Every structure is written in C-alpha cells, then in structure tokens.
Amino acid sequence: MWKDEDEGVVAAGVVSLFGPDDSVTPKQKNAKEKKNRAQKQHRQKTKTNKKETRARQKDKDTMDTFLGLFDPTLEDETTDDIDELNGNVVEKNHENTQYKNCKNSYSLRSETLGGVRRGPRVAIMPDQLPSEPQEGNIEYKLKLVNPNHERFKRLVSQMQWRLREGLGEAIYEIGVEDSGILLGLTQEELGASMATLRRMAKQLGASLTVIREKTISGHNGEIRKAAEVLVRKSWYCDAFSAFSGMAPMTEEHLSLARALDVPIVIVITKTDMATPQQIQRTINDLKQTLTQPGYKRVPLLIQNEDDAITAGSNQLDNNVVPIFCASSVTGDGLTLLKKFLFVLPPRMSNKEREKLEQEPAEFQIDEVFHVDHSVIVGGLLTKGVIMQGTTLLLGPMDNCTFVPVTVGSIHRNKVPCRVVCAGQSASLSIKGQDLSLRKGMKLMSIEARPRACFYFQARTQVLHHSTSICRGFQATVHIGNVQQTAVVEGILGSRGLHTNDRGSVIFRFLRQPEVVQNGARLLFRQGMTKGIGQVIQVFEEEPDNVNLYNGYER
Incomplete structure (x- = not known):
C-alpha cells in the first residue's frame, strides 16, 4: 500500500503476492461483494432485455415487411413514381438509355x-x-x-x-x-x-x-x-378454319402472343371446305390484323419448300409471321407444315435432357381416370425418372400435405413400358389409401421435399380491363398445369391497375393450395379482363406431415 501525495487517498493498486491486504476491513469486503453481485445481476438483466428487444424487433420487421407488400397508401405518388416502385420503368429510347443506381441491392424494386x-x-x-x-x-x-x-x-x-x-x-x-x-x-x-x-x-x-x-x-x-x-425464345401456333374465318377467340390468342412477345405461326385449316374466295378473304383479314399498329408484324404466306425452310431455320426477323394453308382431308399444305416443324430448333438437347433426368422427379397431373377400381393419372414428367414401383408424394391436399403413393403400371402412347424420362408424357397407375385427386396436382420425389402455398407474389401486366383492378379482385390464374381462382390481396405501391399497367401483386388461391415455383409464368383472366406475369416470390406453407419426408428413401 502507498499514499498518493497529490490526492491524499489510499490506493489499492498493489496486491500482495501472499494474499489480500489485511488492511481491508470485513465491512469494506462485504460492501464490495454486494456491489459486485448487483453489477452482475444488472449485466444479466441488461443482456436478457437486449435479447428480448432484438427478438421483438425481428418479429416486428418481418411482419412489417410482409404487410408492407399490401400497403396501398401512397396518396401523393405520381404515375411515374408508382411505375418505378412496381419495377415498370422502361426507357423509351433504347439507344440513349440512362442507367439508374439502386441503393439497396437486395430490394424487390425492378429497374x-x-x-x-x-x-x-x-x-x-x-x-x-x-x-x-x-x-x-x-x-x-x-x-x-x-x-x-x-x-x-x-x-x-x-x-x-x-x-x-x-x-x-x-x-x-x-x-x-x-x-x-x-x-x-x-x-x-x-x-x-x-x-x-x-x-x-x-x-x-x-x-x-x-x-x-x-x-x-x-x-x-x-x-x-x-x-x-x-x-x-418460344413459338406460338394458332390454327383456325378457312371456312369460318377469323373469330374473336383468334384475335384474343394473337393479342396474348403479342403481349408475351413470342414468334407466331398461323395455320389456316379446312381449305377443302372453303372456296378460293373464302380462303383469300381469310388471308386478307389476317394480314390486316397483323399489320395493325398494335402488332406491326409482316405476314408471309408459305407457298413452297424454300419458304418453309427459311421460316423454320430462324432466318427471318421476329416480326415475320409464317402462314400455312392446309387440309387434313386432301393433305394439301401438310408437307410444307411438316418441313417447317422439322427444321425448327429442338425443344430439348440430349445434354439438357440428361441434366433434367438427374433431378428429383416431378410429374404434372393433367388428367385423372378411374378404370376397374384403379386410379390412372396422365400428364407430363418435367424432371427426373419414374419407374414401376417407385414411391412418390401426391399433393398438395387441402391441408397442404402430400401423401405417399406407389407407381404401378406405366403407359406411353398406349404402349406399356417400365420407365418414363423427363420431357415425356405418360399415364401412370398409382396405388394409395383414400386418394383424392384433381387436375393440377403433382407427383414429386421425396427428395424434392415439396411445399404448397396459398399466397404468392407476381410481377404482372394488365392487357385489358374496363376499370381498375384493386384489392379483392378475383380471376382465374393459370400457372403451368395449375388452374384455380385467386384473389388479389394487395398491389405493391398502388391502389389499382388499369389497362397496360404493370405492378407487383399478391395473389391468394381461393380454394386449395398449389405447388408454385419462382420464375413460373402466369396468365390471369376474368371475362374480358386479361393479364400476364411472372412469379417472383412464394410464401410456402409447412405441411402437417413434414416428418414423412424423413421416413422414406428415394
């Protein structure tokens, strides 16, 4: 111990190597221990409060983020501001495009x-x-x-x-x-x-x-x-009768193809029933529709083999629309159409097919049949390989669960087979307990650990609507083989969408959950209302029997 000359107080800066200083009284020692206990309790209480505060803030931020998608209270936003918030800013002059900086690289905003x-x-x-x-x-x-x-x-x-x-x-x-x-x-x-x-x-x-x-x-x-x-790149083929001419449904299909910006090929059928005057009138009506300001396409009537090869081998611009005149009765024009289809680029390369076959199986159910107390499902295998005796998960059910089923016999083109690979259509006989099937379901591998959803978010464009699409609007949504009525639960940054407007929309399936994947393209319609879009976020539901995934092997 030493005496501080300046302050005149005893400093306890040195502790004896042989134990505590005897000059410390029991009263001072008890006071010091009491102070240490109080400080320790205070630190523990502060640490607990911080943890609870962080947990509450995390829950609040999560809920605010989700509810923020439904907030249509931008009263003072202009149309340009709303379009920018919804990711709809498209430069009109492509040659002098100005790049916009984004502050947050993880923002859902599109530029x-x-x-x-x-x-x-x-x-x-x-x-x-x-x-x-x-x-x-x-x-x-x-x-x-x-x-x-x-x-x-x-x-x-x-x-x-x-x-x-x-x-x-x-x-x-x-x-x-x-x-x-x-x-x-x-x-x-x-x-x-x-x-x-x-x-x-x-x-x-x-x-x-x-x-x-x-x-x-x-x-x-x-x-x-x-x-x-x-x-x-993709193609759209529209076929209609030369005898009846262009119908309103034909114009609607052409408008959807134009909105999706896909190449178009048109086949005029039943030329054996129509007179030359009717065929020419149909072609003239078609040319008039395709050359309108909204389309700005160049119709090309395929008359010989060179025209078919040129059109099918991608040697034409995107705005050129090949037109074929054919008859299934006399066979006129079918040779040119087959030649065109033959020279089109292959839908799937061998390398890509091999990659898809290595992924977990995913079978889209498009048809359901009941034959002699057996359940038959028909559809397309988009991924993986399915063999006889394979155990798959069928769903989703109304409670978001998937039930195990066993694949019995397999038929392709009405011929029995033992295996079906990715990209092939087939009919499968499945066995299970208390099966409740519907179109739009999927058969998926257990390794895929499938999840269903009621809510999903999509970046949409309204092609036509008489008034305004607001929260609560109902429409039939098509996503792959899924077809169900969905409700608009919210529009990001806007109170409503009009014709040609784009925006980020939250949909909710009205009846049962569905399997939806990010990036899937969608079409929604209701009466004369039409719209397209792409899924950008899926709010998956946890199935009740999630432990089932761990109970089976592939």
Missing part, C-alpha cells in the same frame, strides 16, 4: 438495363464465376460494343447454338472474361453491349431479361458493372 426490364433483385452476382463451359446454354462476353457485320453474324449464330442447347433459353454473362473473372464495364460500354445483345436476340425472335448485376470498383475508383441476362 431497367439497356432498355431491358430487370427482374427482382433478390441476389447479387458472386465475385468470380467458373470458367466458361464449352457446352450448354451459358455464354461469357466481356463486351459487345459496335461489332462489325461479320462479327455480328457470328454472334447471332453463337446465340442460336446456345438457345438450342438450353431448350430455347440461354444465359449471357456480360462484363465477364472466359476465365470467369468479373471485370465489369462502364455505363457507356454496358449500354452499348446491351443494345448489341438486344439486336442479336431480335434476329432470332428472342426476348431479354436482366436477372442480376454486380457493381465492381475499378483501380481508380471507377464504378463498373457486370450483368447476367436471360435470353428466351
């Missing part, structure tokens, strides 16, 4: 990139990708700035090959070297590259969607960006 609509920003790109695969539908491009004519033709051919590898879909990584290093591009370079990519897609009748992007800091602090772009 545009090079005049192409960007999807919900639910993830960012990694710092480095694997090396570019030589096969498949993934292509790396560092930049595509003002290519010459010869290079542009090679780029289009390359995109066509990638699309064939990916069943009509291809992934382009812009601003990425072949080794997978993300170098990024400046705003001007990225805009020029997206413009070139858009020109390439237009040559093949494909559409672009920016999936995600990453901001990269350059050596001198320069901000650069890399983007991942989805290129997609």
